[in-house]
């Protein structure tokens with residue numbers, strides 16, 4: 001049934017850690033979805049209508065999604081894997097209210113030493129997506145790094161792939177065509 005269904009993983013990453021997690025989530029999705037993993041700056045301006053699952057993730061900066069100022073602070077730390085010009089916050093703003101039959105899930109990376117602290121970019125992104133009328137089908141997921149520039153904790157890449165596999169199950173166990181019925185005729 002989901003033979004041609006598409007999934008899109010959109011990620012932001014300064015030092016490459018979130019990029020690796022995004023790639024691993026993509027691997028977990030690939031058996032079930034035609035999957036693309038794209039950096040925020042490379043994403044089409046509008047979401048293609050046949051994207052069934054949108055997965056969005058970025059680094060946790062100052063307890064939430066990055067801002068221009070926090071990305072500049074990151075850039076001052078060392079080489080970056082993508083330009084600091086845009087992030088998940090700006091991308092979601094550009095995306096606007098849901099116009100497609102797409103459900104969503106969010107993830108982030110955070111520092112393991114402060115894992116007791118509440119701030120999570122994934123949680124903030126999920127909240128934003130719900131405001132934009134997206135159904136968020138899984139609890140926001142955090143993956144941990146040892147320090148600001150990494151590395152990822154042992155086992156996190158594996159856990160990310162498995163989280164992707166779980167998203168397939170979560171998406172598949174929703175009532176058939178559940179989102180379809182709302183916005184047909186569009």
Ligand SMILES: Cc1cc2nc3c(=O)[nH]c(=O)nc-3n(C[C@H](O)[C@H](O)[C@H](O)COP(=O)(O)O)c2cc1C
Pocket residue numbers: 012013014015016017018019058059060061062063064070071073074109110111112114119145147148149150
């Ligand atoms: C300006 C700035 C603020 C940060 N604030 C937080 C924070 O509030 N909580 C946290 O757990 N990690 C924080 N971090 C660490 C980032 O989460 C970490 O750099 C990120 O997970 C690395 O992913 P990346 O390589 O994809 O950029 C911060 C990093 C930067 C650069």
